[in-house]
Amino acid sequence: MDFYNQTGKMAIGSRLRQLTDKITADAADIYKLYQIDLQPKWFPVFYALAQGNLTITGIARQIGHSHPSVSKIVAEMSDKGLVTEKKDKEDGRKNMVSLSRKGKVLAEKIKDQYSDVTNAVEAISKEAQHDLWKAIEEWEFLLNRKSLLQYVAEQKKQRESKKVRIIPFKPIYAEAFKKLNEEWISAYFKMEDSDYKALDHPKEYILNKGGAILVALYEDEPVGVCALIKMDDPEYDYELAKMAVSPKVQGKSIGWLLGQAIIEKAKSLGAKKLYLESNTMLKPAINLYYKLGFKKVAGRATPYERCNIQMELEL
Amino acid sequence: MDFYNQTGKMAIGSRLRQLTDKITADAADIYKLYQIDLQPKWFPVFYALAQGNLTITGIARQIGHSHPSVSKIVAEMSDKGLVTEKKDKEDGRKNMVSLSRKGKVLAEKIKDQYSDVTNAVEAISKEAQHDLWKAIEEWEFLLNRKSLLQYVAEQKKQRESKKVRIIPFKPIYAEAFKKLNEEWISAYFKMEDSDYKALDHPKEYILNKGGAILVALYEDEPVGVCALIKMDDPEYDYELAKMAVSPKVQGKSIGWLLGQAIIEKAKSLGAKKLYLESNTMLKPAINLYYKLGFKKVAGRATPYERCNIQMELEL
DNA sequence: TATATTTGCGTAATTAGTTACGTAAAAAAC
DNA sequence: GTTTTTTACGTAACTAATTACGCAAATATA
Numbered sequence: 001m002d003f004y005n006q007t008g009k010m011a012i013g014s015r016l017r018q019l020t021d022k023i024t025a026d027a028a029d030i031y032k033l034y035q036i037d038l039q040p041k042w043f044p045v046f047y048a049l050a051q052g053n054l055t056i057t058g059i060a061r062q063i064g065h066s067h068p069s070v071s072k073i074v075a076e077m078s079d080k081g082l083v084t085e086k087k088d089k090e091d092g093r094k095n096m097v098s099l100s101r102k103g104k105v106l107a108e109k110i111k112d113q114y115s116d117v118t119n120a121v122e123a124i125s126k127e128a129q130h131d132l133w134k135a136i137e138e139w140e141f142l143l144n145r146k147s148l149l150q151y152v153a154e155q156k157k158q159r160e161s162k163k164v165r166i167i168p169f170k171p172i173y174a175e176a177f178k179k180l181n182e183e184w185i186s187a188y189f190k191m192e193d194s195d196y197k198a199l200d201h202p203k204e205y206i207l208n209k210g211g212a213i214l215v216a217l218y219e220d221e222p223v224g225v226c227a228l229i230k231m232d233d234p235e236y237d238y239e240l241a242k243m244a245v246s247p248k249v250q251g252k253s254i255g256w257l258l259g260q261a262i263i264e265k266a267k268s269l270g271a272k273k274l275y276l277e278s279n280t281m282l283k284p285a286i287n288l289y290y291k292l293g294f295k296k297v298a299g300r301a302t303p304y305e306r307c308n309i310q311m312e313l314e315l
Numbered sequence: 316m317d318f319y320n321q322t323g324k325m326a327i328g329s330r331l332r333q334l335t336d337k338i339t340a341d342a343a344d345i346y347k348l349y350q351i352d353l354q355p356k357w358f359p360v361f362y363a364l365a366q367g368n369l370t371i372t373g374i375a376r377q378i379g380h381s382h383p384s385v386s387k388i389v390a391e392m393s394d395k396g397l398v399t400e401k402k403d404k405e406d407g408r409k410n411m412v413s414l415s416r417k418g419k420v421l422a423e424k425i426k427d428q429y430s431d432v433t434n435a436v437e438a439i440s441k442e443a444q445h446d447l448w449k450a451i452e453e454w455e456f457l458l459n460r461k462s463l464l465q466y467v468a469e470q471k472k473q474r475e476s477k478k479v480r481i482i483p484f485k486p487i488y489a490e491a492f493k494k495l496n497e498e499w500i501s502a503y504f505k506m507e508d509s510d511y512k513a514l515d516h517p518k519e520y521i522l523n524k525g526g527a528i529l530v531a532l533y534e535d536e537p538v539g540v541c542a543l544i545k546m547d548d549p550e551y552d553y554e555l556a557k558m559a560v561s562p563k564v565q566g567k568s569i570g571w572l573l574g575q576a577i578i579e580k581a582k583s584l585g586a587k588k589l590y591l592e593s594n595t596m597l598k599p600a601i602n603l604y605y606k607l608g609f610k611k612v613a614g615r616a617t618p619y620e621r622c623n624i625q626m627e628l629e630l
Numbered sequence: 631t632a633t634a635t636t637t638g639c640g641t642a643a644t645t646a647g648t649t650a651c652g653t654a655a656a657a658a659a660c
Numbered sequence: 661g662t663t664t665t666t667t668a669c670g671t672a673a674c675t676a677a678t679t680a681c682g683c684a685a686a687t688a689t690a
Contacts, residue, residue: 009436009448010429013339014359017647018379019451019458020335024328026464033468041676044329057638064333069677071640093638093685114325116474120466121324128453133327135445136334142439143334149341151435153348159431336677356646371669384647386670408655408668 034113037080038106045073046099049083050107053098082106153251160218160252166261169202169213169225176222177202177213180244188281189306198242202227211238212265216245216258223249226258228266228274236312237271243285255285259292267315274315277307349428352395353421360388361414364398365422368413397421468566475533475567481576484517484528484540491537492517492528495559503596504621513557517542526553527580531560531573538564541573543581543589551627552586558600570600574607582630589630592622 027040038046044063048054056074060067074097077083082103088094099107125131169177178199185191198205202213209230216224224245228238240262245254266274276294278285286309294311302310342355353361359378363369371389375382389412392398397418403409414422440446484492493514500506513520517528524545531539539560543553555577560570581589591609593600601624609626617625 009433011359011362012436012448013335013342013355014378015451016331016335016338019454020328020331021647022455022458023331023463026462026467027328029464030467033464033471040328044326047326055638056640063329066678067639068641068679072676075640091638091686095639112471112474116467116470118324119470119474120463121327123466123470124454124457124463127457128450130450130453131445132447132450132454133324135443135447135450136330138443138445139334139439139447140337142442143337147341148338148435148439149344149348151438152341152345152431155431155434155438156348156427159427159434332677372667381648382669383649383671387646390670406656406668410669 030113030117034110036106036110036113038082038110039076042073042077042082045070045077046082046103046107049097049099049103053096055088055094055096059097077103157251157253161254161257163218164252164254164257165217166214166257167217169207169215171203173215173222173225174202176215177225177242180222180225180246181242183246184244188279192304192306194304198227198229205229206242210269212262212269213242214258214261214265216254218249218252218254224254224258226262228262228269228271231275233275236273236275238266238269238274240266240274240276240313255288256291259288263292263313263315272315274313276311277302277304278309278311279306280309345428345432349425351421351425351428353397353425354391357388357392357397360385360392361397361418361422364412364414364418368411370403370409370411374412392418472566472568476569476572478533479567479569479572480532481529481572482532484522484530486518488530488537488540489517491530492540492557495537495540495561496557498561499559503594507619507621509619513542513544521557525584527577527584528557529573529576529580531569533564533567533569539569539573541577543577543584543586546590548590551588551590553581553584553589555581555589555591555628570603571606574603578607578628578630587630589628591626592617592619593624593626594621595624 024040031038031040044065045059048059048062054062056070057067059065059074060070063070074083074085074095078085081100083097084100086096086098088096121133125133181195181199182191185195206213206227206229211230212228214226215222216226218224225242226240226244227242229241231237231239240259243255243258243262245258263274274294276289278289280286289311292313294313297310297312300310339355346353346355359380360374363374363377369377371385372382374380374389375385378385389398389400389410393400396415398412399415401411401413403411436448440448496510496514497506500510521528521542521544526545527543529541530537531541533539540557541555541559542557544556546552546554555574558570558573558577560573578589589609591604593604595601604626607628609628612625612627615625
């Protein structure tokens with residue numbers, strides 16, 4: 001079965017963890033080889049302190065651990081006499097940590113181990129074609145900018161948007177056309193007379209007057225609709241109206257696909273300028289209109305009470 | 316201070332762990348995004364079982380975990396009804412684990428997540444110059460062949476052998492010449508008369524007769540010695556004898572360096588063939604002689620009781 | 631100046647794995 | 661055919677980190 005033929009990358013976390021384990025498993029033995037009485041997990045703290053005294057949170061920030069982790073490690077190192085703790089005089093909350101004399105001696109003694117381990121890692125790198133060190137650096141950078149979750153979410157959206165088909169209105173979608181619009185209108189406002197007219201009789205009030213309606217299908221179910229209504233106006237050819245997308249299919253860019261399709265439709269009908277009315281309460285919708293290229297314009301008469309913003313798009 | 320200027324690589328374990336954490340931190344949210352009721356840590360087990368039924372240790376081997384870890388995960392998955400456990404009929408110790416119907420449904424449902432995550436990882440890889448995936452693969456391979464500890468030990472040896480100097484005998488090393496030899500001889504055997512002669516009077520018994528002595532210094536302390544004794548023999552020019560290295564400096568290739576130097580010395584004296592006597596009890600020594608190129612030969616008369624092996628080297 | 635918020639840090643609980651160890655079944659050795 | 665060794669697997673304890681939480685000191689705000 002081809003079910004798992006691509007599953008490899010899915011386990012990248014597990015795989016990384018195992019490589020980490022393999023590398024750190026040897027760490028204790030390496031310290032033993034040099035007769036350095038230091039636990040491997042202490043090393044980042046030790047390293048930070050060798051460069052200067054720091055507070056608990058200061059160390060944590062530098063080495064990228066949580067502060068409780070540092071707190072514990074410092075306590076352990078203190079037990080072994082490697083570090084000394086001292087309350088900061090100026091800020092009573094701070095715990096200044098520094099290497100003790102014994103710690104400094106160890107820092108001197110560990111030099112050889114440093115250079116040998118560094119050379120060993122570099123020797124391994126030389127045997128390898130691909131630079132693990134630089135690859136880690138890059139991944140750290142990339143994942144700092146955008147998390148793996150975000151990358152995955154993008155892929156999901158992209159894949160799902162491929163399942164969306166935009167098609168012209170057919171009578172079997174009359175019910176969906178009404179329901180999808182009614183859903184959001186009555187959630188935010190109240191259905192008005194002019195709503196019922198257009199939603200109950202799309203053929204008469206929209207199509208026969210030279211308008212158009214598009215339907216978005218997701219897995220062959222109607223989940224979004226949008227209409228172009230012919231306007232009797234010297235400036236505008238059509239009004240973009242009755243756009244509705246089911247909340248069940250959010251995050252699949254259906255509004256965006258529908259909007260783009262209706263603009264294409266308007267162009268093919270020879271339109272030069274589109275108009276729409278909305279309400280600033282509907283932030284995602286307004287956002288979408290901006291993304292589609294619409295711009296805010298000054299007010300004009302409207303049959304809808306709920307409208308407080310008007311927009312236009314030059315094609 | 317240049318103390319830590321090369322310390323970066325030393326923390327490769329820590330750094331890898333942190334990248335792992337960053338990647339796995341998102342894992343739970345990714346499962347949530349797809350409404351897959353699976354803990355990320357279950358994934359490798361789930362994956363293995365989707366390919367066929369397995370025993371606990373079978374799963375552990377496949378996914379590279381310890382068996383107690385698998386045992387625990389299977390118990391958790393069993394609680395959730397994702398897998399079923401069943402004693403093997405033929406081998407009562409074995410616990411055959413398989414995906415339940417619910418598990419199989421989930422395996423079907425998770426497909427989309429697989430492909431999205433795979434694509435996300437590949438998208439990140441495309442943004443990076445260095446291929447983390449391949450780099451991990453290479454490191455796994457290289458570390459399987461030779462552990463990090465071994466790599467480090469090699470570096471240590473190499474560095475330390477640079478601290479070794481091989482110099483000609485001087486009277487101030489007379490005491491060391493005797494002590495180093497006495498140390499190992501009396502540990503394994505008993506000092507004999509001929510030992511005392513050569514060790515107490517190296518000038519008379521070795522040097523003045525046309526032989527040579529080399530001393531290995533480690534940090535300017537004499538830690539190893541070796542002699543070439545002129546032989547009155549038609550076949551052999553010199554006997555390699557009185558080789559001793561302090562056990563305190565083991566693992567620094569001092570025997571090897573001393574052996575090579577004494578062979579060079581023999582060549583420069585115009586020797587064509589070297590001879591030596593030893594005892595098979597002294598395995599590291601015999602090994603060293605083989606490495607230096609010596610070959611076993613049939614017996615000849617010897618003043619030493621302790622000898623049971625004789626070797627020669629053609630120069 | 632009194633109060634609210636932020637910061638530093640310690641303790642406790644949790645997590646995802648490990649090693650250590652014990653038991654029982656199967657296989658090998660005598 | 662009995663004894664010893666190996667194998668399968670579960671439980672318990674440990675490890676190296678985390679998050680959650682609470683207290684006290686410092687800082688900001690009204």
